[in-house]
Amino acid sequence: MIRRHGLEILLWIALATVPLWLTLVGGYAALGSKILVYGIAALALNLVLGFTGGLSFGHAAYFGLGAYGAGMTLKYLVPSTPVAIIVGTLAGGIAATLLGPLVMRRRGIYFAMITIAIGQLFYFVAVRWNNVTGGEDGLAGFRRQPLHFGSFVYDVQADTKFYYLVLFCFVVAVVIMRVLLASPLGHTWVAIRENRRRAQFLGLRTDLYVWAAFAISGTLTALAGSLNAMLFNFTSPQDLHWILSGNFVIMCVLGGMRKFWGPMVGVAIFVVAQDYLSSLTDNWMTAIGMLFVLIVLLFPKGILGLVARRRERALSPPAPEPAAAPADPSRGVAS
């Protein structure tokens, strides 16, 4: 148990004690919350990207819908944190569920293109619907509210206390995803990723499974978005922009999208790097762009993928090098 799950137990202990040590290494509690929030989103995206094999490049849409849903609930409807989280999550979840059928039959490049383009719809609604969404300037003027448990009040206004609320949601999201991935549904997703046509020939309605993955993934991403809005007491169209979608994807790739925890590793590195670079240079966009290029060229399997390969090599006797990959000209009409 300890040997198999040692790293994971360490991770949970580290997450539970973040407010104690993060300041010592130069971080701050809000940074810890941000990593967890983005972690939920990236892990959720990876359900589609890494486990089902659907190249979704538009997840910022659901993240942003969650953010606006939560923000607008707090601002216009009821000043209640749990209601805001629920409304935000449902807003993104319903959108993902409704839009899923448009992408579920597509593959590869076309799946990516449609998800990218659909995401922009919400971006322009947020930018142009000024009097409700705050337009370009973003939605402000709401605050996360204390939680009431009977007579006990948990005031999440403090960064550390909010961190534990985020951690609670993170645990819930991780448990949901783990249970799903261990279930027949999760195994079917992997089967579709590995060979969609074969899964079809086995009689599986693959499009419905892809739809399920997309809807669940969108819902959990929206949960992350609603937490993000409350973390900063602010949300802006940037939370809906395709650049954020791209960031989520690169986080998954950087950490390793074939491993459950890969995206989390990617998030931690990416968020810290972004935080650091933006304080270091005005040209942080170039730096992030370079990071993209380097990751694609040097770490296509991600950090956890690299670790896993090294471990495999250490365990098994050296296999003969596989023959050089053919030029693979068959990619003309994509798979």
Add this chain to the structure above:
Amino acid sequence: MQLLLFNAFNGLIQGVFYALMALGLALILSLNSVINMAHGGFLVIGAYLAYSLAPYLGFWGALIVGPICAAAIGLAVERVLIRPLYKRPDPLYTLLLTFGLALIIEDMTRTIWGAQGLPFQVPDVLNSPVSSVLFFITGYRLLVVGITIIVMLGLYLLLRYTRLGIRIRAGTFDLETVSALGVNIYLLRALNFALGCLLAGLAGVLAAGILGLTPPMGSSLIMPSFVAIIVGGVGSLVGSILGGLLIGVAAGITTTFYPAASEAVIYLIMLIVLVIRPRGLLGQEGLFE
């Protein structure tokens, strides 16, 4: 009525830029299997280089040299960064790589030329309206439409009658067979990529004369171009042109009635097309499904 015509014509001009962008994107998409997120970047490169070269070469010289520079840079990018990725069958990697390039190009443009918008000087002759009633039809706008028509005709002739064009078209159907027949498919894909960037650069120079130059101009034009491809149908070049013009005009007309929805309407059209006719207006059935 005149306002409607005015906005529709504005939309048509926008649509011409979308169509030029979408055409290049579609070429690269079908032969190189790359979703070129940096396409807007090549548009910006073409536009800004034309701006910087115009004092030396004049407007007409810049109009020709700007797009060629964009194509040359595209050729280099393809050779150095994209070619190593062809052997990975997952389109994810080229998508992320070009995404990173788009960020770099936009940021570098801002550093080199400044975040402020710059005007692109067009010869005075072209700036005067053609008639006093249709005041919005200036010589420059007619030039934009004219050049685009010429370029599209040229591209049609290239793809239809030259050896290079026939190979490009054959490659989009079955690259393996083309390769087996002794064609250097690496060179073919490199030239195709450069051709796509040439179109992006041309769109950039032409757009600069109307919209002015700003670093984010590329990223604001690339999304509608994706929509143009989806609406027109993946795999159909004519469809991409048609899609671009259609969403441009639709956005223009919407401006007359409800300006705030002029961008959203583009994406609504896409959703409607995806629901009613998933393969797009002229798309082949079953492709990418």
